[in-house]
Structures are given as structure tokens and as C-alpha cells.
Amino acid sequence: MVNQNAARGVVLSAIALCFGLTALRYPIGSFAHAGAGLFPLIISSLLLLIGLLTLVKAWFEPATPLHFAWRNIGIILLALVAFVVAAKVASMILGIVLLVMIASLAATSYSWKRVLATSVALVAIALAFQMLLGLNLQVI
Template identity: 35%
Template sequence: MRTRFYATADGQAGLFFALFGLFVAWQSLRYPLGRGAQMGPGMFPLALGVLLVVVGLLVTAKAMRAGHPAAPPFEWRSAIVVTAAILVAGALLLTAGLFVAIPALVLISALAARNSRLPAVLVSAAALTVMAWLLFIVGLDLRIPTFWM
């Protein structure tokens, strides 16, 4: 039996890109588009939305032509855990600082994976914290607290 294209991963991704591109293009019409020589603030989002629609339609057409297996069921647990990790890190960033928020983000996000190993998670947390510090504090000179205020 042939799987319907919208039940495959490519079909779902293509439809998502196309619908999101339509939404972006529609929202960009709220801003003046300008002309080619003097582009307005709505031109870039409109071009991006149209590009997303084209990519989405190409991926959807590929999914319709090829017989792919059905997409696995949606991982609700992972989506909830990663969303919670982002919310916790966002709440901690300005109060507890970068050196608490980034490790919390990584440690909580690791709960979404069923086979994560603690040593690898700790190394990732340390490396990402140092990279975030180098990028945002040292490189871009952003005024993000590093520790509790």
C-alpha cells in the first residue's frame, strides 16, 4: 500500500515550509515594499516567504513522486522537555547569569534524549557555556550577567 505524501516526513516538512512561507509573505505585506533600488522593510520578508513557499512546494512534489515510509509518531515528550529547557534558560539568563542558564539549558534538554550519557552532557554543557561566553560577552560585548547579581 502506498503511503499518502502528507504522512511522510518529506511531505510534512514541505507542507510546513509552504504554509509558513505563505504566512511570512502575508505578514510582510503590512510593511511598505519599496522599489528595487530603494527596498522597503517588507521586501526581505516577502522574498523570504516566497522562497519558503517554493522550497516547500518542491519538497512536497518530491514526496508525492517517491514512495517513502510513513513518518514516525511525533515525540511529544521531547518537544515538551526542550520547550521547558528554553523557558527555564530564558528565566535564568538575566537573574542567575549565563554560567547558570546555559548548563541548565543543556542538562534539561538532555532529558529529551533517551540514550544521553551524563559525561557527554556535562562536556557539552561546559563547552557550550564557554563558547557562549566567548561569543556574547567577549566577542560582541553584550551586557549579559555571567553570575547571580
């Protein structure tokens, strides 16, 4: 039997190592003058720490069997595809709303209030990234 917690730690650590090693190809710089690789290296280091802590925690907890919820995986993939198509065809706002609406179907309970609140928050974050940080996002 594969332990779900151990598998989670291994996957998180592997993802962190992939991104961390890729970040080393870019200039790191310093905290005063950050290079392109500094932020991904910091985030991947934190993710690696979480993955290793999850692995250590898995040693001390009873094993839980690993199972896949294929329906939920399909729903999340469908939500991502709907986001990309809607963002390309119409607008990113529609894509965000569709992403949240479809992805929330994978939850154990559906709440239109939670979907609305999450959509509004994500649209506000996207607008803040566009206006305050000057990112080239086609939100509106």
C-alpha cells in the first residue's frame, strides 16, 4: 500500500527540485538587486521544506491508502481548459469566473456565495497585478 502522505511529500519535493534547479540557470542576484532566479529559488526552497516536513510527518502517522478521485481530476482539468479558452476568446474575467465555477464542482459542497466571493477576489487580484504591477494581462 502506498502511503498518501509520503507520496504527497515526494511529489512536492520533486516539483520543488525541478523548479529550484531550473531557477539556478538564471542570475540570482541579491535581495537588494534581485535576479530573475531569486524568487523562483526562494519559493521552490519553501516548497521543498514543506515536502520534506510532509515526508517526516508521514513516518510518524498511520499510513493512509493512496486513491485518486478521477472525477475531481477531470473537473479541475476541464476548469483549466475553460479558463484558457474563455480568456483567449472573451476576457480573463469570464475565464476566472468559469474556472472557479467549474472547479468548485470538485468540492464536497457547492456554494454559489463562495464561488462569487472567490471570483471577485481573483478578479481583483488580476486587476491589481495589471494596474499596480504593470503586468501585461488582458483582464478587461
